[in-house]
Amino acid sequence: MSKDLLFTAALNKGQALLPEMHQLAQHWHPGVTARELTQEALSTGYLGRATEARIRDVVAVFSRRFLRGQPQPAEYLHELAQHLPATGLFAEVCLLHTAVAHPELLVFLQEVYWPAHFAGRHNLPKEAAQDFLHEAQKMGRTGSSWSEGLTKRTARRLTGTLTEFGLLGAPDRQGLRPMRPFQPHPETVVYLAYWLRELNLDVPSLLAHPLWQVLGLRANDVLPALRRLALHNWLTVLTAGDLLRLEWNYPSTTALLHDLTQRSIHAVA
Structure with a gap:
């Protein structure tokens, strides 16, 4: 993932859509395509009275955010949605992968939202996002000029x-x-650590990954956060001089989430 990825207007098809994403995550299972997911939603009506066009748009949003890449985030959201509501841990994991799928959201968090938060500001003016997108166009981040309306x-x-x-x-x-005020659940932080591990990153790359910034963790915050996670026996941080090693106490992200949802269901909802 890179800041060089072009911004799009894809958020106009749907913002967080947490209730809809939760429903789709429950009904999805490995091997199900976006087309099959759409047909099931249309035939069963579990997305409510939405029009066929809207259901297709919502499934397209789910596909863009959670059915791309390996491993597919939908696998983990399915595990969470079976046990948790569309809040807490589920919502924060959705936020992480929404930022992956929408570079404009990721960079807005990096360059506007969190700097304002750390500077002690209490609000964002209505012009903040618009000014951000105007500047993005000047820098070529949108690939082409957008109309003022767009x-x-x-x-x-x-x-x-x-x-x-x-x-x-x-x-x-x-x-x-x-x-x-936003403080991510410790379970969200350990989820991100395990998910980045699935990408086969070395330890320095894992610690420096831009997705930590989505949770408000700056570069110097990540390692202390992982040390705190070690107190829960989710992972182990080993240091010897300048050497740093992470040991993972679960064989996979799925195994981690299964344990989290079983023993911490009230804490992460």
């Missing part, structure tokens, strides 16, 4: 997505969105 819509969707994920509040009369 820029405004995408800016609203960008901040709306963070509102649905719980990082921002609803706008006031001046358009200011309050920045909500």
Whole structure:
């Protein structure tokens, strides 16, 4: 994943969509394609009274975020959705993979949201996302010029997505969105560590991965966070001089999540 990936307006098809993503994650299982998922949703009606076109759009959002790459994030969301509601750990894992699928969201968090938070600001002005996208176009991050209407819509969707994920509040009369306190669950942090391990990253690359910033963890925060996780016996951090090694106490991310949902179901909901 790189900041060089082009921004898109794909968030206009759906923001967080947590209830819908939760339903789809429950009904998905390995081997099911987006087309099959769409047909089941249409035939059973478990997504409610949405039109056929809307259901196809929602499944396309699910596919973009959770059915790409190896391992597919949908495998882990399926495990979570079977035991947890569409809040807490489930929502935070969705946030991570939504940021992977939408570079504009990832970079907005890196360059606008978290710097404002660490600077002690209490809200974001309504122009923040729009200015961010204007600057992105100047830097060639969108690949082409967007109309002003498209820029405004995408800016609203960008901040709306963070509102649905719980990082921002609803706008006031001046358009200011309050920045909500956000502290990721320890289970979300250990999930990310295990998921990055599945990408076969070495330890320095794992610690420096940009996805930590989605959770508000700066470069110097990651290793101390992993040391705290070691207290839960989820992993072990070994150091000897300048050498650093991580030992994983579960054979896979699936095994980790199975244990988390069984023993911590109330804590992570």
